[in-house]
Amino acid sequence: IVDVTDRRMAEKAASEGQQRLELVIEGGRIGTWDWYPQTNAVVFNEYWAELLGYRLDEIEQSIEAWSTRVHPDDMAKCQADLQAHVEGRTQFYQNVHRMRHRDGHWVYILDRGKVVERDAEGNVYRFSGTHTDITEQKRAEIEAQEASRSKGRFLARMSHEIRTPLNGVIGVTQLLERTPLNPEQDEYVRTIRSSGEGLLKIINDILDFSRIEAGQIEFESSPFSPVRELESIVALFQERAYGKGLRLALQVGEGVPSHVSGDAHRIRQVILNLVSNAIKFTDKGEVAVRVSAEPLPDFLVLPASPSADETQGSEVARSGRSLSGTFQRVSGRQGKTVILRIEVSDTGKGIDNFDAIWRDFGQEDASISRRYGGTGLGLPISRQLVELMSGRLEVESEISVGSRFVVSIPLPSVEALEETRERRSGPSLKGLRILVAEDNPVNQLVIGRMLQRLGIEVHIAEDGLEAVSLCDSDSFDFVLMDIHMPGIDGIEATRRILAGTERPPVVIGVSADVMEENRARCEEAGIVEMVSKPLRFDELTRKLQQHLPAVRARRAA
Known part of the structure; x- marks a missing residue:
């Protein structure tokens, strides 16, 4: 007499487990695959075929049934992820790729799997996994990304439209503060500047919040x-x-x-x-x-x-x-x-x-x-x-x-920096020749007067084409380049100036558009620094002093 109770219970548990698995697969409409790499044969289930609009008997039971339908742009990543798992560098294989549906559109597939059996030499014998249709989820992600980009474009535009007049308001008050004023006038000027600074803080807070949300904050x-x-x-x-x-x-x-x-x-x-x-x-x-x-x-x-x-x-x-x-x-x-x-x-x-x-x-x-x-x-x-x-x-x-x-x-901590009097106050900027490329008359006035107070010779270009023309015919130490101008913008103007001038000036961008993606485009064009509107007299002075060594090196050359 043999007691088979334990065996029967184990068989029952295995059967119930298989039933539960089948219910999960059926309820979740999950496609399954078993790949045998040594023959490239693959066993698909009915749902795997349905994900792509086919019946199972219309699908060839081979790896080509999968590989010929994967989007060409996604195949390299699929192969890399498969190889990483086969070599033991990942616990599971996981990849998201597109596959062509029977009617021609692309379906986003979450592909997961694992090596479940190897032969005596350690080569992969059986690789099992699942396919899940995540097209709707991906569409939602894409729509969310586009909404985020649209919000970014709106914020950039809003920033530009508000910062441009603010540059005039705050800039002129900075100039007024450096003129003789009686106490009443001084109070009025400080009130105007305080109101402008308050509005600017609100704009900056909203922009910083947006950058943090988008993961675009960069640190120096x-x-x-x-x-x-x-x-x-x-x-x-x-x-x-x-x-x-x-x-x-x-x-x-x-x-x-x-x-x-x-x-x-x-x-x-x-x-x-x-x-x-x-x-x-x-x-x-x-x-x-x-x-x-x-x-x-x-x-x-x-x-x-x-x-x-x-x-x-x-x-x-x-x-x-x-x-x-x-x-x-x-x-x-x-x-x-x-x-x-x-x-x-x-x-x-x-x-x-x-x-x-x-x-x-x-x-x-x-x-x-x-x-x-x-x-x-x-x-x-x-x-x-x-x-x-x-x-x-x-x-x-x-x-x-x-x-x-x-x-x-x-x-x-870093070693203490030895500071001379010049380093504390900054080197003199007197005698520099600077071209200001700016289409707004108020901003031309503000920037021009700030620079003149530093003893700088100022020239004005009202658009990008004029800036390129002036740099072709004359020599400047710096160009303060507004990024958004009619005709060609400041980025294209910078490219032309740097490409067509034997001793190109140092180009500093000036813009009310402070989104990081636009800063990256400016850097690619050769703009060495970005200064946000509204301009601060002290900040502008500091930026010019910071890049003065490059100007001196250019002069020496």
Whole structure:
């Protein structure tokens, strides 16, 4: 007598498992395939054929039934992914490719598989997998991408149309501020400029939000002095703080490197927002900015950028503490990297609703927006910028006591830069010859007057063709090239100037269009730097000084 109970139970379990698998395949309308590479025979199921509009008896049971229907542009990637799995470099084979349907249109297929059997020599004997039709999903993705591109084009156009007149408003006020004014006139000019700057901040916030959404934010890495950057921020806000009766102070802790390497512009943007908010929401007492640094331990490294899901909301503890961004532990960290900590604390009203301050376009309540204004994008953008720089942003707050924001970013320290008087103030630009290619008369006036104040000889071209013609017949040190002009645009004009001039000038682009994709096109054309409208006198001066060595080298040649 033989007890076959266990065997019968195993057979029953296997049968039930097979039935469940068949139900999944049937319910999900999943095509299956079994490929035998040594003979190139393939066994397809009925649904595999139906995905392409055929009956199973109309499909040849060979690898050619698949390979002849794959889109030619997708085949190389399919083969590479198959080879990677066969060689053991991936646990599963997975690929998305297009296959031609019987009626001629293309079907997007999610192809998944695995080597399930090898022969005695280790060669693949059997390779099994599935095909799933994801055409609708891909169409939705393509439509979403096109919608995103359309939004980007709209934002770029909006930016250009608003920034162009803003360049005139803010530019002229900068020029007026450098003329003799009585106190009443000075107040009017500062009010105009403040209003223009407020509108510009809203535009910049929306554009930054769009860039972050699209994954188009780029970061630079160059040496800068963190203390000097913070000193300039505190100096910028002193008048506003004084006007509210607040004390604004900077405290520098021990161990702060004289220079670190990172994106000073983006770090400055974050701290400017935090200090501005602190002053805005504090009616009495003080706002303090503190900077400190500590060495990054060897077992810590920078984290990968957070995924979209991870950045949807901040982790908010009910204790009144919010943390975003973390450091990860691994071994073998090399180099002198410090964690730079910048704290902005205030004695303001405090934060009651942590969830709201991290939401895009969110504020604690409607009364905040009515009283203080703003888009509600400043903190979400700041948080995401810090995280994209591998840092973290923390906030602690107590109602009626105040708030404390802490930015922690790992940055490599660099050797102190020896600074001469010329380097601090910048080399003189007097005597340079600059061609301004700009079609807007107001912008011609603003840029021309800014340059003349620096002792620069200024020439004007009203469009791209005139700029090319003037560069052919005369010699210039720089060209300030507006990107959007009638006739040929600034990018094409730059190409022609650089190709047709024996000693070409240094071309700096000037544009109200600040989308990254357009910056890339400018760089390809040979434009060495982009300056966004509205122009800042100090920024324009700094950019010219930055590229002066190239001009001197050209003159020497």
